[in-house]
Amino acid sequence: EPEVTQTPSHQVTQMGQEVILRCVPISNHLYFYWYRQILGQKVEFLVSFYNNEISEKSEIFDDQFSVERPDGSNFTLKIRSTKLEDSAMYFCASSGTGGRNEQFFGPGTRLTVL
Amino acid sequence: GDSVTQMEGPVTLSEEAFLTINCTYTATGYPSLFWYVQYPGEGLQLLLKATKADDKGSNKGFEATYRKETTSFHLEKGSVQVSDSAVYFCALLGLGGSQGNLIFGKGTKLSVKP
Numbered sequence: 001e002p003e004v005t006q007t008p009s010h011q012v013t014q015m016g017q018e019v020i021l022r023c024v025p026i027s028n029h030l031y032f033y034w035y036r037q038i039l040g041q042k043v044e045f046l047v048s049f050y051n052n053e054i055s056e057k058s059e060i061f062d063d064q065f066s067v068e069r070p071d072g073s074n075f076t077l078k079i080r081s082t083k084l085e086d087s088a089m090y091f092c093a094s095s096g097t098g099g100r101n102e103q104f105f106g107p108g109t110r111l112t113v114l
Numbered sequence: 115g116d117s118v119t120q121m122e123g124p125v126t127l128s129e130e131a132f133l134t135i136n137c138t139y140t141a142t143g144y145p146s147l148f149w150y151v152q153y154p155g156e157g158l159q160l161l162l163k164a165t166k167a168d169d170k171g172s173n174k175g176f177e178a179t180y181r182k183e184t185t186s187f188h189l190e191k192g193s194v195q196v197s198d199s200a201v202y203f204c205a206l207l208g209l210g211g212s213q214g215n216l217i218f219g220k221g222t223k224l225s226v227k228p
Binding site: 006035 | 118150155156157158159160163203205215216217218219220221
């Protein structure tokens with residue numbers, strides 16, 4: 001069964017460093033998403049991506065963040081100059097047709113900023 | 115704005131016990147409602163969904179009914195198993211935008227003891 005994969009499973013970085021979180025969505029999907037969950041808090045929407053551009057983004061997704069689909073398979077989230085409060089679990093998701101259809105989630109990347 | 119509130123965990127039950135995890139929502143219009151489950155070390159998986167009032171979603175013995183009058187979508191299972199131990203997330207599909215951004219509750223951790 002096709003699945004969304006994410007690497008790495010755990011990333012530790014120093015404050016101020018840049019990190020890139022990687023996702024491989026399901027191969028025929030067209031809509032891609034990033035969510036995050038700070039420990040003990042809600043899963044929060046960050047950004048959605050379609051047709052090689054951002055469709056929507058939340059207030060959390062400021063200039064520190066960027067997304068890219070550098071090739072036909074990967075979908076990346078870059079966080080520039082990480083802050084302590086960026087420590088969270090980051091989930092990637094993809095959907096075949098967007099809208100009200102099911103989003104398939106990856107296992108997440110736990111980011112720890114020291 | 116739209117939001118989801120679900121009961122705090124953790125919930126610990128014995129095998130074959132009855133499960134209820136409460137979920138209420140605040141939203142404009144008529145959102146779609148979802149329950150996602152996260153097994154240890156895995157991503158979020160869609161458990162069930164309901165797209166309009168009075169719909170009942172069901173899967174793997176779990177059920178939830180979309181109650182517009184009480185703005186609720188409580189998850190129930192008549193007889194839980196050890197394999198049901200996981201974190202359960204209630205979510206709604208925000209109506210803003212076209213790509214469908216999920217709004218999640220905090221999650222409820224369920225532990226089922228043999």
